């Protein structure tokens with residue numbers, strides 16, 4: 420008997436988990452459609468079926484992440500959950516999607532802790548902005564948006580007096596971001612700025628560490644002023660060959676005595692993932708975006724949005 424390569428067996432596993440999610444959906448299909456029908460009286464039946472199909476995609480994503488937690492203690496880019504699933508025919512419709520590790524990204528909500536800017540994370544954000552060719556003043560604007568006081572931190576910052584003077588006035592949130600798209604309310608964060616930042620940032624509901632196995636080079640570079648190009652080359656080439664099993668392994672690869680070891684800055688395992696699900700049914704299509712938290716092998720949906 421020939422053994423399947425890990426990648427092939429990963430694909431087979433993902434498809435098997437899809438079948439489980441879909442069979443569960445089909446088994447309760449009549450009840451499921453009736454419930455949707457009752458729940459969404461004003462919604463067309465086609466739309467309701469479409470949303471149900473997309474929700475089976477988020478069940479599928481949760482099953483993949485639970486299975487991953489059962490079989491590995493770390494998260495890296497060679498794992499099954501990283502595979503993108505193209506649209507495949509399911510129950511008169513089509514379903515596909517992909518998962519993204521949110522801890523490979525810098526968490527915008529790390530900027531402010533207990534109502535005040537975190538000086539270390541503030542520098543991380545400024546380095547990230549600079550490397551992307553964006554103004555470092557944006558960090559002040561975001562700090563003011565999230566910090567608990569009403570004092571403008573710098574000329575690039577903005578509090579209520581700025582936002583209340585706009586044509587359509589509103590107040591600073593003085594609270595963490597609920598979603599990356601909330602940046603559009605913050606001074607200086609134009610659509611172009613947000614799109615440049617988007618691949619590298621997230622907005623999680625708690626302080627989060629960066630996963631050194633999945634973070635793009637831009638994010639790793641922003642973490643420490645002392646990282647050189649050769650340090651980053653060493654990290655990216657090593658993890659492609661062999662993912663870091665823990666932070667001691669990561670530090671050993673960098674060979675840095677000055678390496679910042681503060682608690683909670685880095686990790687090799689992730690808790691937050693975003694599922695991007697696309698579904699089609701008859702003439703309708705939908706994209707669902709879902710933030711999933713995985714903890715102690717269990718998964719829960721933090722939020723769910725659709726377009």
Ligand SMILES: [Ca+2]
Pocket residue numbers: 487488491492493494495498
């Ligand atoms: Ca894993």
Ligand SMILES: [Ca+2]
Pocket residue numbers: 562563564565566567568569570578591593
């Ligand atoms: Ca503020």
